[in-house]
Amino acid sequence: MSKAHVLLMGPPNVGKSVIFNHLTGLSVSCANYAGTTVEFVAGKAGINDRDVVLVDVPGTYTLNATNQAEQVAVDMLRGQHKPGTQSTCSHCREESDVCAEDLGSAPSAVICVVDANNLESSLYLLFQVLSFGLPTVVALNRVDLARDKNIHIDWEGLSRRLGVPIVPMVAVEKQGFQELKNEIRNSLDRPFEPRLDWSQDKHWSIAEKLSREVTTGRPSQNSSRRRRWGEKLVQPWPGLPLAIIILAIAFALIIGIGMQLRQLILLPFFRDLVIPQIVAVVQAFVPPGTIQNIMVGEYGFLVKGIEWPFALVMPYVLSFYGVMAALEDSGYLPRLGVLLDGLLNRIGLQGSSIIPLLLGYGCGIPGILATRALATGKERLIIATMICMAVPCISQTGAFIAMLAERSVSVVVAVFGLSFLALILAGLIMDKALKGPRPLTIMEIPELLPPRRDVLAKKIWIRFKRYVTDGALPMVVAVGIASVLYETGIMAAAGRFMSPLVEHWLLLPQEASVPLILGIMRRELAVLPLIEMDLTTLQLFVGATVGLFYVPCIAIVAILAREFSIKTAFFMLIATSATAFIVGGIFARMEFLAWIFG
Ligand SMILES: Nc1nc2c(ncn2[C@@H]2O[C@H](COP(=O)(O)OP(=O)(O)OP(=O)(O)O)[C@@H](O)[C@H]2O)c(=O)[nH]1
Numbered sequence: 001m002s003k004a005h006v007l008l009m010g011p012p013n014v015g016k017s018v019i020f021n022h023l024t025g026l027s028v029s030c031a032n033y034a035g036t037t038v039e040f041v042a043g044k045a046g047i048n049d050r051d052v053v054l055v056d057v058p059g060t061y062t063l064n065a066t067n068q069a070e071q072v073a074v075d076m077l078r079g080q081h082k083p084g085t086q087s088t089c090s091h092c093r094e095e096s097d098v099c100a101e102d103l104g105s106a107p108s109a110v111i112c113v114v115d116a117n118n119l120e121s122s123l124y125l126l127f128q129v130l131s132f133g134l135p136t137v138v139a140l141n142r143v144d145l146a147r148d149k150n151i152h153i154d155w156e157g158l159s160r161r162l163g164v165p166i167v168p169m170v171a172v173e174k175q176g177f178q179e180l181k182n183e184i185r186n187s188l189d190r191p192f193e194p195r196l197d198w199s200q201d202k203h204w205s206i207a208e209k210l211s212r213e214v215t216t217g218r219p220s221q222n223s224s225r226r227r228r229w230g231e232k233l234v235q236p237w238p239g240l241p242l243a244i245i246i247l248a249i250a251f252a253l254i255i256g257i258g259m260q261l262r263q264l265i266l267l268p269f270f271r272d273l274v275i276p277q278i279v280a281v282v283q284a285f286v287p288p289g290t291i292q293n294i295m296v297g298e299y300g301f302l303v304k305g306i307e308w309p310f311a312l313v314m315p316y317v318l319s320f321y322g323v324m325a326a327l328e329d330s331g332y333l334p335r336l337g338v339l340l341d342g343l344l345n346r347i348g349l350q351g352s353s354i355i356p357l358l359l360g361y362g363c364g365i366p367g368i369l370a371t372r373a374l375a376t377g378k379e380r381l382i383i384a385t386m387i388c389m390a391v392p393c394i395s396q397t398g399a400f401i402a403m404l405a406e407r408s409v410s411v412v413v414a415v416f417g418l419s420f421l422a423l424i425l426a427g428l429i430m431d432k433a434l435k436g437p438r439p440l441t442i443m444e445i446p447e448l449l450p451p452r453r454d455v456l457a458k459k460i461w462i463r464f465k466r467y468v469t470d471g472a473l474p475m476v477v478a479v480g481i482a483s484v485l486y487e488t489g490i491m492a493a494a495g496r497f498m499s500p501l502v503e504h505w506l507l508l509p510q511e512a513s514v515p516l517i518l519g520i521m522r523r524e525l526a527v528l529p530l531i532e533m534d535l536t537t538l539q540l541f542v543g544a545t546v547g548l549f550y551v552p553c554i555a556i557v558a559i560l561a562r563e564f565s566i567k568t569a570f571f572m573l574i575a576t577s578a579t580a581f582i583v584g585g586i587f588a589r590m591e592f593l594a595w596i597f598g
């Protein structure tokens, strides 16, 4: 028999995932904007003496099933969801330890998370949930923020009137969890008897009336100041200049912190301390020959397989996710979306698409998954194309900087300038090529909040762990495969086969076929091997260009096939590779570029 399962539901951005993580011990993404969770995630949770399966359902304002997230929510409430829709991506996947088959029947109970700061719209959804007649417990979350604003909610009165248990909580401070568990435990055995009839259709007016009656208080000075700043940030003045400053600082911090981490700590540690020791040990025990070369030779996986992922790429992964975590939790990203809405409209997008795009600079997979929160299929495809074509993931960005920054800063600027140009062109072309209405911008703007240090530290730690298991280890394996291919002469044969393309068209040495072969597995590997070759600055730029546009790594192709279709994935493969070689070959012939790069 399958286990009892409990749904965690509520409007977007109320803290469902924070509650989920605490109750299950898992670590799914949480961020201060609507649409962080885009598909449900399930995990086991101990509720006092009972084990249940808890499901983090994507946030919805209503249950009218007008978009994918709402459809998932309604299906889950009816116990009609289709197995096999869970996240399975191998790189940045959300954690889950539950089989989707466990969720085939109606839920045993629902925890409806309600935002103490925004009671009215939360109540509206609560009433819709109650109309399903399932045992329901209300988690009144973020009461600390309401307290800051001098808002008081008579939750006991509200609970009496609704006939539903309510637990006030501050999920980020782990407050209220035991009370929540007690109420869920009670609700699992007790028949559900709501006080009112929710089948009627006056939910909005009741929500409005009730929230007015149970809420007292006036906004404090502190919160009014924050609100004023929040409003300033979305107006062209001073919002636009501030946006440029904020983004410039973010960019400088990512590059600056990453470079320092690499130069001062990680590179000396691995290159001077760890790797020489490993080489010495291997040379002492393994006789010279192919095996020794595979381990510690030119592409030895114990040399490059450690140096590349840990000393060259990891520093930027850490600095990127640190800065992104602060941006995510401050509530600034949706404001940036509103500010850029007009510009994005010109390429068929709307403000909210800035979030998947920015996530794509970390890794394309969460970027493409986050497009699920967008309004139209057309918009989703435009963003996915942009990410595949022109957005380098953070690992590849680290590789670009490691390869180019020491040679000439202007090449780094040229590569990122090229990526930006390609981004806009891809958007314009796709907007013209695809049919479909222009979406209307409806964007929820969360409160501006100072990011909490403990939340940031936890996020960076989770990202670090995920990078080690899903990023660095596959990179070590890929380098291992490369070293076997290299030592057995297969790489050289492939190089000869690809020589018309590599030598005659891209004007690179034959060995530059190595990154082209490895790049299919992972994006940064289309770049990193070039560091080891003796190339001119122009050749490095050509290599970087090919790497930028080249196939978007196996995991992304798989996600494209799942999220869109196999045809789309195939088209993206062809389009990216063709662009890579055409543009790369053209640049190889522009000798004046060498003069510009100095
Ligand atoms: N101050 C405060 N912040 C909270 C609390 N609970 C959650 N948050 C913050 O609220 C934001 C949203 O939290 P999430 O858990 O991502 O919200 P969600 O309901 O899962 O959102 P979606 O996945 O978009 O539907 C994050 O920035 C959290 O750190 C709380 O009790 N107090």
Ligand SMILES: [Mg+2]
Residues within 6 Å of the ligand: 016, 017, 018, 029, 030, 036, 037, 056
């Ligand atoms: Mg969530």
